[in-house]
Amino acid sequence: MNTAAERSKTIAQRAHALHWQEIGAELNHYGCVRLPALLTPQECDALIARYARDEIYRSRVVMERHGFGQGEYKYFNYPLLEIIGELRNAFYPHLAPLANRWNEAMGTEVRYPSAHEQFIARCHAAGQLRPTPLILKYQAGDYNCLHQDLYGEHVFPIQMAILLSDPGRDFSGGEFVMTEQRPRMQSRAEVVPLRKGDAIVFAVNERPMQGMRGFYRVKMRHGVSRLRSGSRYTAGIIFHDAL
Ligand SMILES: O=C(O)CCC(=O)C(=O)O
Numbered sequence: 001m002n003t004a005a006e007r008s009k010t011i012a013q014r015a016h017a018l019h020w021q022e023i024g025a026e027l028n029h030y031g032c033v034r035l036p037a038l039l040t041p042q043e044c045d046a047l048i049a050r051y052a053r054d055e056i057y058r059s060r061v062v063m064e065r066h067g068f069g070q071g072e073y074k075y076f077n078y079p080l081l082e083i084i085g086e087l088r089n090a091f092y093p094h095l096a097p098l099a100n101r102w103n104e105a106m107g108t109e110v111r112y113p114s115a116h117e118q119f120i121a122r123c124h125a126a127g128q129l130r131p132t133p134l135i136l137k138y139q140a141g142d143y144n145c146l147h148q149d150l151y152g153e154h155v156f157p158i159q160m161a162i163l164l165s166d167p168g169r170d171f172s173g174g175e176f177v178m179t180e181q182r183p184r185m186q187s188r189a190e191v192v193p194l195r196k197g198d199a200i201v202f203a204v205n206e207r208p209m210q211g212m213r214g215f216y217r218v219k220m221r222h223g224v225s226r227l228r229s230g231s232r233y234t235a236g237i238i239f240h241d242a243l
């Protein structure tokens, strides 16, 4: 996504232009998939520049205070910043069919409607009213413990994170890490190399894995390894709202 014409594409056009069959296959296989250069460097920088603007956020979390790791993050408030709202609205319809197939394979009854606003109405009706998209900020020594972003009964099983900083130039260390816990087996780790503007789409919690006798469930967790130097910002897009 380097030409001027591509840079001016809307988020919805970018989402639409992706090869969803391949993305789905990789997500099914590994529990995560990288989308290279989803945001432009300018869009990344604009998001980082707004980190200090407290009026667009509903809260700030110092991770160390909760045992979540070291670093901080801020949850956006409604109305969401335009680009954040667009990311949630534009990616959800492509991910909902994949999420429905996961639930079908796992024997989970929940199905996801085709539009994000319908799913959000379900969250709101259950009292999950608070927006979950966030920006995370890490500095040298900071890290994010392996976790799952669950915020209530209603969970959309796939989420997205976008690296806003430039590895090598802005920071070192700070790799995105996922672990996969299979029943009665040891965990497998996956380190996902990301560049500035790349998105990673990944499983929030459980996902189905094809076994010898049908599907079984594996539990996924994600986190970030310790930053060795510099500062690293990420935008997180979680599709369910929080209690
Ligand atoms: O900083 C990262 O790469 C991970 C952020 C994260 O935990 C999330 O977006 O849910």
Ligand SMILES: [Fe+2]
Binding pocket: 147, 148, 149, 222, 236
């Ligand atoms: Fe997370």
